[in-house]
Amino acid sequence: MPSELSARIVSALAQHGYNADREAVTLLAGAKYPNTALEEVLDLIADDTLRITAADVRPVIDSTPSDPSSITEPANKDSTRDNNAQDQSISDQKTEYLPSQSNSPNDVTPDLDSSPEQTTGASQPPQKAHTSTPETNQSVNSFDINGDITGRSTGTGSYDDFVSVFRDRYERLSSHLRSRVNHRPTQAIGSMSGETDTAIIGLVNDIRSTKNGHWIVELEDTTGTFPCLVMKDRSFADVVNELLFDECIAIEGTLSGDGEILFANDIHFPDIPHNHTPNTADRHVQAALISDIHVGSQEFVYDAWERFAAWLHTDEADAIEYLLIAGDMVEGVGVYPDQDDELDIVDIYAQYETFAEHLKSVPGDIEILLIPGNHDAVRLAEPQPGFDDELRSIMSAHDARISGNPSFVTIEGVQILMYHGVSLDEVIAELPSPKANYDEPHKAMYQLLKKRHIAPQFGERTRLAPEDSDYLIIDEIPDVFHTGHVHKLGWGKYHDVLAVNSGCWQAQTAFQRSVNIDPDVGYAPIIDLDTLEMTVRKFL
Incomplete structure (x- = not known):
């Protein structure tokens, strides 16, 4: 099947708001006159059809009287994204969709030898037709942040501070x-x-x-x-x-x-109610969730990041208006013994400068949120405040929003709990493997939702700072819970809360080899905020 013609067919279908299975695309591409065949199929299908199948195509294949060359790509939407980047070819990417039913990269067998058109075109979820005017199709930038400790930390480590935070924890969680x-x-x-x-x-x-x-x-x-x-x-x-x-x-x-x-x-347990009904956006808009970039490490996978950034400039990524990064922008300095031996950039400020340069390759009209992680240059004790003024100025080129760890973010009405995820190590270490393990990090996240607390256990692996109130309680029920830290990809739903651990952009380090952790590198979970359905893109 000619991949270029197939890609044009898929684009034309998406422009009309339809998806199609592979066999349907193959039949259309092989028709004597594909353009007319496509038009007749669109005329004949039922109004409530979302996916066009081979059964829809076969009846019209032999009656198409026009020239196949007339199929053209849909026109680009008005956008402030870099046109040069849009023209950039990414045909050599190893890019794929993972189905939303899966919750581990091992649940599928990637066809990495296929072209991006073949591996993504016919299997992507249905897209809404772009029927709105340019004015209504632009991002409304509905972006609100709560629970940010930045500028509010009052704890001094005194006895009274500890009493206050545990009393607040008891009162608020007992209310549930x-x-x-x-x-x-x-x-x-x-x-x-x-x-x-x-x-x-x-x-x-x-x-x-x-x-x-x-x-x-x-x-x-x-x-x-x-x-x-x-x-x-x-x-x-x-x-x-x-x-x-x-x-x-x-x-x-x-x-x-x-x-x-x-x-x-x-x-x-305090738990999330079984009757929780998630919030959704009132228009088709998407958010990309990533974490653990680790710029400055010798194992930072630059090629995968460049493919991801280039893909964000394409029509396929046109609905992505938000990029949420859940910590560890850089590798840091002195985070663990002998780390210097694995650094590509040894100066912490130079690491953030390089990260900022990489961030510039993201389209300028995408709203970005950054929260810190345990490798970032903020205090290690949680809750962590956002970056200081000097680091903010270094990362100011893209005008990214910066918040603390954790933060409760409302985007287009969808409530997203952002947390780097250090306490997942503790949960995985303390609980039986079926309940929490590194290969299925979302299961450990389920436990935090069940306990309604980001880091329930005090004084063990997770460093906690006593404050006048407990910033780590999950008071409001999120629609999406996004973490990183463990460098493993996993997702699933707990009482209709979508829990996503987004993997990393750093290949296996010597430390990870020593503890038998095989990281999931170069993945980007993409969430439709209007349906909370998720697909996963791979760029490595």
């Missing part, structure tokens, strides 16, 4: 549980009669097993602590393996005869 259980303060439970039904809401203070294999979970609230016994034969006993210290839960049960312990009948 109070309507579900008839709870009592631990101090009041201590004076209740034995064999009374009650419930406790508290932070997990201790977890220990008995000699018989049962579990004792000690909860703490603002009045004291109280032990709860989870019998190993109860249907919910395995949930204990999902618990982390310092997270907020509720335990319902019956007091022992002496009133000294609560026999657990159920365990509740």
Whole structure:
């Protein structure tokens, strides 16, 4: 099948708002007069058709009377993007779509020998027809940021700071549980009669097993602590393996005869409600989610980044108006032992200058949001403030928005929780592999959503800064949860919240080889904000 003609057919269909399967495109390209065949197919299909199939094409193949050369590319939309970049050929890219049902790059077998037209044209999701005027088709730049610690940090590390942040954590997370259980303060439970039904809401203070294999979970609230016994034969006993210290839960049960312990009948998490209905944009617009660029590393994959940036200038990427980068713009300096041996750029400011140069290759009409990660030149303790004025000035060429880590971003009405993802290491280390692992990073993200907290466990692998309030609580329910850090690609939905870990742009380092992590490099998840459907582009 002539790839150029096929690409023109796919473009013409997309211009009319339709998708087509490969066989339909093949039949149209092989027709005696493809242009007329295409026009007749469009006339005959039902109004509610989204995908044109071979069955739609076959009846009209032999009745096309016009010249195939008349098929032309759709005209470009008015845009402020660089025309030179649009003309740049990317025909040598190894580019593909991954289906939205998949949640791992290993779920598909990429056809990397195919041309971009063949691997992406007939398998991309339906696109809306561009029927609006240039004025209404432009970005409305609906972009709001909440939960940013930048300029608001008050913590000094004092005892009072720690008391304040944990008291705030308890009060806010317990509010999500109070309507579900008839709870009592631990101090009041201590004076209740034995064999009374009650419930406790508290932070997990201790977890220990008995000699018989049962579990004792000690909860703490603002009045004291109280032990709860989870019998190993109860249907919910395995949930204990999902618990982390310092997270907020509720335990319902019956007091022992002496009133000294609560026999657990159920365990509740703050959790995302099952009836959550996601917000969507009221027009067809897309956002690209990426993270972990690591400019300055010898393993930064420059070629993949250049392919990605060049693709953003093409018609296929025309609906992408937002680029969200979830931390680690640069490799940093002194982040881990002997890092200097793996640096291509040894000066931290030079790393950011080079990153800024790479950012210039992104189309100028794309709104960019940057949040820091653990390799960036900000404090390591979370919540992390955005970059300081000097680094902001270095990265000012594209006029990117800069916020702290984490940040709650509302774009075109869609609420996106941006978090670099350091606590995923802790969740993966502490929980059983089926619940959280590096090959399926979105499952660890599910746990954070279930616990309604970015970093539930304090004082272990994740550095946390005490503030006057807990900036890491997931108060509002996001429609999209975007993380990075672990350099693995994975996505899925938890109670209709789309969780996406976007991989990286850095090849395997010596450290990753030592811990057997094989990074997913050069991927760009693309979200349709009007449907929250997602496809993944690969540029390596």
